[in-house]
Amino acid sequence: MRMIASILTGLVLCVASVPGAWAQAVPGAPDLPAALRGTSFHWDSPALGRGLDIYVRLPPDYDSDGPAYPVVYLLDGDSLFPILAANHLFLHYDDGLPEAVVVGIAYGGFDPSVNRRNIDFQTPGEGVPEGDAGAEAFHSALRDELMPMVESRFHVDPEQRVLFGQSRGGAFVLYSAIRDPDLFWGRIASNPSLTPGLESLLEAPAAAARDDLVLVLTSGTRDRADLQVEAADWLTVWQGRADRPWTIHGIRIEGGTHAADAATAYRQALNRLFRPPQP
Numbered sequence: 001m002r003m004i005a006s007i008l009t010g011l012v013l014c015v016a017s018v019p020g021a022w023a024q025a026v027p028g029a030p031d032l033p034a035a036l037r038g039t040s041f042h043w044d045s046p047a048l049g050r051g052l053d054i055y056v057r058l059p060p061d062y063d064s065d066g067p068a069y070p071v072v073y074l075l076d077g078d079s080l081f082p083i084l085a086a087n088h089l090f091l092h093y094d095d096g097l098p099e100a101v102v103v104g105i106a107y108g109g110f111d112p113s114v115n116r117r118n119i120d121f122q123t124p125g126e127g128v129p130e131g132d133a134g135a136e137a138f139h140s141a142l143r144d145e146l147m148p149m150v151e152s153r154f155h156v157d158p159e160q161r162v163l164f165g166q167s168r169g170g171a172f173v174l175y176s177a178i179r180d181p182d183l184f185w186g187r188i189a190s191n192p193s194l195t196p197g198l199e200s201l202l203e204a205p206a207a208a209a210r211d212d213l214v215l216v217l218t219s220g221t222r223d224r225a226d227l228q229v230e231a232a233d234w235l236t237v238w239q240g241r242a243d244r245p246w247t248i249h250g251i252r253i254e255g256g257t258h259a260a261d262a263a264t265a266y267r268q269a270l271n272r273l274f275r276p277p278q279p
Contacts, residue, residue, distance in 0.1 A: 034060065035086040047141040053106040056154065057085035059099035068157035070100040075169035076117065077104025084164070084266045091267055097274050101156050121172040123197030133197065135175045143183055162186040162273065166262050167193045174201050177215050181208035181245040186273040189217045190265035191258050194230045202237060208245035215246040216272050218265040220256025
């Protein structure tokens with residue numbers, strides 16, 4: 001009997017080690033945990049000539065007949081959507097932030113053959129080959145293709161759009177702020193990586209019609225030293241410029257590393273957007 005029990009135990013362990021075995025063993029299991037439930041679809045972009053995966057997290061009490069929700073667009077959705085979209089639930093509970101529709105823009109993997117963030121988020125500038133600077137094409141595709149699609153399907157307020165980007169995605173957020181200030185009410189650049197391509201992030205911004213635009217740049221004290229210097233210098237330049245069309249805030253995250261504190265950056269920046277300090 002002991003031998004039979006040992007053999008059965010071994011079979012169970014072998015099955016458990018097979019990817020997908022548990023999912024097959026639990027019929028009817030939900031595809032996503034409740035904090036991430038919403039929908040997803042594949043976006044084939046004519047402008048980019050390729051497709052991306054789009055994930056949409058809806059508030060638990062989503063009501064298409066009630067007040068419209070703020071909408072947060074997350075770059076690097078393959079990694080950031082599961083973390084930040086789920087955490088938004090707790091920001092609503094603990095910080096009193098408004099619920100939001102959260103949209104993750106993903107590539108479907110991290111292999112460079114499918115993940116083109118190195119092209120899509122790359123801003124033009126000195127030392128950047130023309131074919132590698134895809135920020136303008138990606139920005140146009142977001143503005144003209146994806147955002148109208150999302151905002152026609154879901155009950156969101158286009159006056160309360162937020163864009164979040166991390167690292168090179170943070171540089172893209174700053175590029176968007178300069179190229180089309182009115183497109184997003186709030187922008188969050190987390191530990192942005194600004195070079196190469198810094199020159200286009202210092203150009204004169206396009207004219208803005210709104211006077212309530214906000215840009216938040218976060219920088220971790222344990223991020224790479226060169227990135228901390230770049231972020232501080234960029235903030236100093238723009239805080240002294242009269243032509244900036246946004247209120248600009250710099251937030252230092254004590255002990256924050258380059259990527260692991262994205263949730264902290266998201267939390268602190270959203271609090272600055274929706275609950276600004278009282279004078």
